[in-house]
Amino acid sequence: MKTLHILNGDATLFVFKQTKIEGDILVWREILADGPVSKTNLWELRSDWISKTFGENPANYQQKVITEAEKLNHLDKYDEVTLWFEYxxxxxxxxxxxxxxINYRKDNSISLICPETIEGMPNFRGLGELNPMQLKKLISQKVKLQKADLELANKAWDLYIENDVEQIKDFLTQDFRNLPLLKKALKAHLLRFPNPSTQLNHIEELLLILSNSGISSKAELYNAFWAQENIYGLTDLQLDHILTRLKERKLITKELF
Structure with missing residues (x-):
């Protein structure tokens, strides 16, 4: 049986290679939860935004992100697709x-490995933190997805693009079947909409509170943020971008090193 493993990033890839698990690999390197998305011209839109926001070279983006993502167009040659993602x-x-x-086919097994917690790791944040034995053991948690799960994911993606608060709230009232962690993530997403009274979202408000709490370095600030809000999965580069916006609005005036 030929399997494609879709991994959530290079940190997971590093550990995954050591497990000797058989199959081909697709490494997902995009951060679609940050920045603009669209039903059309998605990769052109993303390449432009990533390059301007994070200083990425468009040629590198093409090679590292788009070329990998294009493997999704060739799933017919696999009997099984296993996705390794986080909460x-x-x-x-x-x-x-x-x-x-992914086009659902009855003869194509689509499975998800997506742990929320790991025994013995109270501060678990990602698959890349695991050792090869821990990662390999997660295969026992593999959940086979059904057509209804893919339809739910497709609807969630459409709603994410439309970005309408009330529609997302309505969507959250249904059964999330084999994707229960998606409900928690979308609830966190709703907190990214600006508070009408402050015009700041939850992430911005928390960073302001933390920066005014006596914290004097970015490392300390980011660790304090992650301790409270690891649900967002933000990297230091993304937090840098948010801090820059807050500084441009003169909401943060002190320098953090």
């Missing part, structure tokens, strides 16, 4: 895009 918003939005791009 946070970043992973869940990537996941629903990928599932929306």
């Amino acid at each position: 946070d918003l970043t992973c869940q939005i990537n996941l629903i895009y990928i599932l929306s791009a």
Whole structure:
């Protein structure tokens, strides 16, 4: 049986290679939960935004992201697709895009490995933290997805693009079947809409509170943020971008090193 493993990033890839698990690999390197998305011209839109926001070279983006993602167009040669993802918003939005791009076939097994917790790791944040034995043991948690799960993911992706608060709230009232962590992630996403009274979202408000609490370094600030809100899966590069916006609005004036 020929299997494609879709991994959520290079940190997972590093550990996965050591497990000797058989199969081909697709490494997902996009962060669709951050920045603009669209039903059309998605990769052109993303390449432009990633390049301007994070200083990525468009040629590198093509090679590292788009070329890998194009493997989704050739799933017919696999008997099984196994997705290795995490509980946070970043992973869940990537996941629903990928599932929306997969055409369901009864003779093609689509499975998900997506732990929320790991025994013995109270501060578990991601698959890349695991050792090869821990990662390999997760195969026993593999859940086979059904057509209804892919349809739910496709609807969630459409709603994420439309970005309508009330529609997302309505969507959250249904049974999320084999994608229960998506519900938690979308609830966190709703907190990214601006508070009408402050015009700041939950992430911005928390960063402001933390920066005014006596914290004097970015490392300390980011660790304090992750301790409270690991649900977002934000990297230090993404937090840098948010801090820059807050500084441009003169909401943060002190320098953090």
